[in-house]
Amino acid sequence: MSSFLSQQVPLSWYLLLSAALFSLGVVGFLFKRNLITVFMSIELMLNGVNLSFVTFAHQWHAVKGQIFVFFVMMVAAAEAAVGLAIIIAVFRARATLAVDRIDLMKL
Amino acid sequence: MHVILFAVFAGFCLAGAINLLLQSHPINSALSLIVVMTSLAVLYLMLGAEFLAIAQVIVYAGAIMVLFTFVVMLLNAGREDRTLGSRAALRIGFPAVVAFLAVIATMILHAQGLGQASLNEAITTTEELSAVLFTKLLLPFEVTSVLILIAILGAVALASRSEGQEERTGGK
Numbered sequence: 575m576s577s578f579l580s581q582q583v584p585l586s587w588y589l590l591l592s593a594a595l596f597s598l599g600v601v602g603f604l605f606k607r608n609l610i611t612v613f614m615s616i617e618l619m620l621n622g623v624n625l626s627f628v629t630f631a632h633q634w635h636a637v638k639g640q641i642f643v644f645f646v647m648m649v650a651a652a653e654a655a656v657g658l659a660i661i662i663a664v665f666r667a668r669a670t671l672a673v674d675r676i677d678l679m680k681l
Numbered sequence: 682m683h684v685i686l687f688a689v690f691a692g693f694c695l696a697g698a699i700n701l702l703l704q705s706h707p708i709n710s711a712l713s714l715i716v717v718m719t720s721l722a723v724l725y726l727m728l729g730a731e732f733l734a735i736a737q738v739i740v741y742a743g744a745i746m747v748l749f750t751f752v753v754m755l756l757n758a759g760r761e762d763r764t765l766g767s768r769a770a771l772r773i774g775f776p777a778v779v780a781f782l783a784v785i786a787t788m789i790l791h792a793q794g795l796g797q798a799s800l801n802e803a804i805t806t807t808e809e810l811s812a813v814l815f816t817k818l819l820l821p822f823e824v825t826s827v828l829i830l831i832a833i834l835g836a837v838a839l840a841s842r843s844e845g846q847e848e849r850t851g852g853k
Contacts, residue, residue, distance in 0.1 A: 583684055583687045583799070601778055602702050604770040604775065608707050610758060618714065641813060650745065661756075663839050
């Protein structure tokens with residue numbers, strides 16, 4: 575009990591949280607049926623990976639990990655803008671957001 | 682104190698992520714994703730990344746999620762019909778995710794030399810970060826700004842109606 579109430583948190587807890595967030599993102603990507611929610615799951619996966627980058631930057635006292643997260647954020651912003659524009663274009667063409675019904679390229 | 686803060690905000694993170702999966706309306710999923718991102722910002726601050734915590738709030742919880750909620754409202758996305766997806770996702774995907782999580786968790790728990798995080802450690806200031814970013818990594822930084830510019834142009838080109846399309850819809 576005293577170790578639980580101590581001042582320090584093991585970094586492995588942060589890594590476990592990041593792995594759990596990533597896995598929940600993958601589950602959402604596989605099982606959600608709405609195009610926008612699938613896209614949100616991808617953002618969740620990116621966030622999970624970012625957390626492990628920050629954790630390792632703390633572990634090695636290095637700035638590089640944080641700079642990597644900065645670049646991931648910038649690319650995620652660009653990706654969100656283009657992805658949402660694609661979603662709008664798809665909605666105009668097919669009038670639906672259900673991924674089951676966007677099957678033009680299916681054999 | 683650190684343990685309590687970690688427990689609270691990690692709990693918010695996991696609850697938000699699970700709520701994202703359980704909600705059937707996209708706007709509820711978007712709002713729970715905002716909860717996840719804001720509590721991740723607090724976790725970054727606890728790990729000593731002050732600039733990233735602020736950038737997480739401004740860029741992710743601010744800009745990106747506002748874009749998401751705008752698109753959800755613009756497209757008037759209703760409830761999603763609940764199907765369990767393809768059988769491949771259910772039979773291969775879900776066990777694969779569980780196996781992946783199990784492997785990663787055992788690797789993390791058996792890893793040697795992982796340190797501890799406490800509240801009274803030195804934080805990485807914005808000054809240190811920018812010193813590296815604007816000297817060693819100036820070229821990648823500028824390339825990122827070009828990438829953002831191209832993304833803006835691409836988003837506008839994709840989302841705006843082309844003239845021919847407008848004529849077609851106008852003729853109907």
